[in-house]
Amino acid sequence: NAGVMQNPRHLVRRRGQEARLRCSPMKGHSHVYWYRQLPEEGLKFMVYLQKENIIDESGMPKERFSAEFPKEGPSILRIQQVVRGDSAAYFCASSPLGGAPHEQYFGPGTRLTVT
Amino acid sequence: KNQVEQSPQSLIILEGKNCTLQCNYTVSPFSNLRWYKQDTGRGPVSLTIMTFSENTKSNGRYTATLDADTKQSSLHITASQLSDSASYICVVSAFGDYKLSFGAGTTVTVRA
Numbered sequence: 001n002a003g004v005m006q007n008p009r010h011l012v013r014r015r016g017q018e019a020r021l022r023c024s025p026m027k028g029h030s031h032v033y034w035y036r037q038l039p040e041e042g043l044k045f046m047v048y049l050q051k052e053n054i055i056d057e058s059g060m061p062k063e064r065f066s067a068e069f070p071k072e073g074p075s076i077l078r079i080q081q082v083v084r085g086d087s088a089a090y091f092c093a094s095s096p097l098g099g100a101p102h103e104q105y106f107g108p109g110t111r112l113t114v115t
Numbered sequence: 116k117n118q119v120e121q122s123p124q125s126l127i128i129l130e131g132k133n134c135t136l137q138c139n140y141t142v143s144p145f146s147n148l149r150w151y152k153q154d155t156g157r158g159p160v161s162l163t164i165m166t167f168s169e170n171t172k173s174n175g176r177y178t179a180t181l182d183a184d185t186k187q188s189s190l191h192i193t194a195s196q197l198s199d200s201a202s203y204i205c206v207v208s209a210f211g212d213y214k215l216s217f218g219a220g221t222t223v224t225v226r227a
Binding site for chain 1: 213
């Protein structure tokens, strides 16, 4: 059973470009969570999605950031018009339908660098 | 203010020695506490999980303790190995809440 997959692992974007981060949850998992980790800081919750539904996006900036988890395919975290402050590691976690909310399994992360 | 505080921020130990990491939390109502190991450039991997009624849990050379009354936890690493070099993150979950509260982590460096 493959773990949570994220790609790309590293992404470099110039200011103003768009960044697309992908997350494929573990097989059988239908809940996806996105977190951001800044240097020397803990992971911060961004958004919680189920298939075709955004359950909680309270941790996501209102502008430039969006997330989706379509019926088919990976979850996408999209950052438009990136700025230097968006440089961080973005982690995706997944949990199974009906599982305890804390049973989240993390992917390896995508390291975004904005130049 | 972060609801999970870890100390020390970093530490260096010699291979074969023991060390203890601390975690204090204010998350309420408490559901469970996990210790994760995060290798450089990797995602967090769960080491132990403890609920309210558990006060100790071991995973190989890692032993976690929990005092739910004082809201403190510790992670003890015994006979450290070079591969133990990583960031150790304390994560606390509130009852019925999917949002996890993360500590900033303790960076452990094991030297030969």
